[in-house]
Amino acid sequence: MADHNENFAPNPDLGDHSKAQPPTSTNGDQTQPTGSASVSSFSRDTKREASWPSVLFYIHLNILGVYGIFVLFSQTSVITCIFTFLLTLCGILGVTAGAHRLWAHRTYEATTLLRFTLMIFQTLAGQGSIYDWVRSHRLHHAKYRTVDDPYYSDKDFLHAQVFANIRKLSPKQEKLLESIDMSDLESDRIVMFQRRFYWLLYMVLFVLLPINAPLEYWDDTVQAAIFVAFSLRYLIVLNVAWLINSAHFVWGLDKSHKQSDSNMVFLVTKSYWPQYHYLLPFDYQSGEFGNYGSGCTTAFIRICAATGQATKLQTMTTEAVKRGLTMAVDSGKPIVECLKQAGAEDMCTLNREHYLQNERLH
Ligand SMILES: [Zn+2]
Secondary structure, eight states, X not given: OTTSOGGGOOOSOGGGGSSOOOOBOTTSOBOOOOHHHHHHHHHHHHOOOBOHHHHHHHHHHHHHHHHHHHHHHHSOOHHHHHHHHHHHHHHHHIIIIIIIIIIITOOSEEOHHHHHHHHHHXXXXXXXXXXXXHHHHHHHHHXXXXXXXXXXXXXXXXXXXXXXXXXXXXXXXHHHHHHSOOHHHHTOHHHHHHHHTHHHHIIIIIIIHHXXXXXXXXXXXXXXXXIIIIIIHHHHHHHHHHHHHHHHHHHSSOTTOOOOSOTTHHHHHTOOHHHHHHHOTTOTTBOTTSOBSOSXXXXXXXXXXXXXXXXXXXXXXXXXXHHHHHHHHHHOOXXXXXXXXXXXXXXXXXXXXXXXXXXXXX
C-alpha cells in the first residue's frame, strides 16, 4: 500500500475542485495569469480543439451500434449473442481489473499468466494501449477536476463522458502527460510488448476475431457479425470504459457539481465510492461504477487471488480509516497521508487471505 506511485496520488482537497481551477505548473505551483497577454497564453495552453477523426468515428459508431440493437433482436443467433457478451465482458475486465486496478493503481500484484490474460482482455476493449490508458488515467487522478484533467468538465455528465473524449489534449496536458512517472509500466515486458505491437493486436483480436468467428465457425449472418459482434460491442465497451473517468458525476458526492462542505461524509456513511477512489485509489475493492466490495471485477480479482494468480491485494479496513482520521486530527497532518499510513500499518497485520473473509469484504 505504501509503495504505490505518488505521481497519481489523489488531491486531498477534492471539494475545492468542483469548479474550474487555474492550471498548475508541473511542479504543482499555481500559475496565476496576469494581464491580457497571460490570459491569452493561459487559454492557448489549455484550449482543447475537437479531434475531428474521433468525432466522425464516434458518430458512425453510434449509428452502427444502435442499428446493432435492431439486428441483435431480429437476425442474430444465440451463439453470436453469447460470443458478443463474453468478448464484451472480457474487454471490460481488461480495463477495470487490468488497466485500472492493476496497472494504473497497483491495487494488487499479478503473475505473468494473469498479466498476459489481462493484456489480451484489455486489447479486446479497443481503448488504446495499456500504457497510454494508464498515463491518461494517472493524469486524471493527479489533476482531478482541474482544467488539466483530460476528463474534466465543469458542465455535466455528458460533457465528461463524451465531449472530453473526442477532443485533442491541450498543449499543457500533452506536456503534463510527459511528466507522469511510468517507470513501473516500462519495466513490465507484457505492457511494453502490447504497446509495441498494439495496432497488430488490435486488428487481429479486436476487429478480425469478432467479425470472422460468427461467419466462419457457426454460419451467422454478415449483419450479425458486423453490427452486433463488432459495432454494438464496441459501443458498449467504449462507453463503460469512459464511465470510469466520469462516474463521479453519476455516483459522486456533489451531483450538481457544487462544492461540498466535507468530503469525509462518504467515509462515515460508506457511500459515494467514486470519491473514495479519488482519495485512496489503491484499494482493490473500489468499484469503478459507484459500488464497493461487490461487482464482477472485484469478484474476478478475488477468484484470481484464490487461485494464486493475484497476490498482495491492498485494501482499507474501517478500523484503519478511523485510526487515520484520529491521527489526522491529533497530528494536524494531511488526511490522505494519515489514512495511507494507518492503512499500511493495518495491511501488515491483516490475514494474507483477507479477501476470502466475509467481514473484510465490506
Ligand atoms: Zn482510478
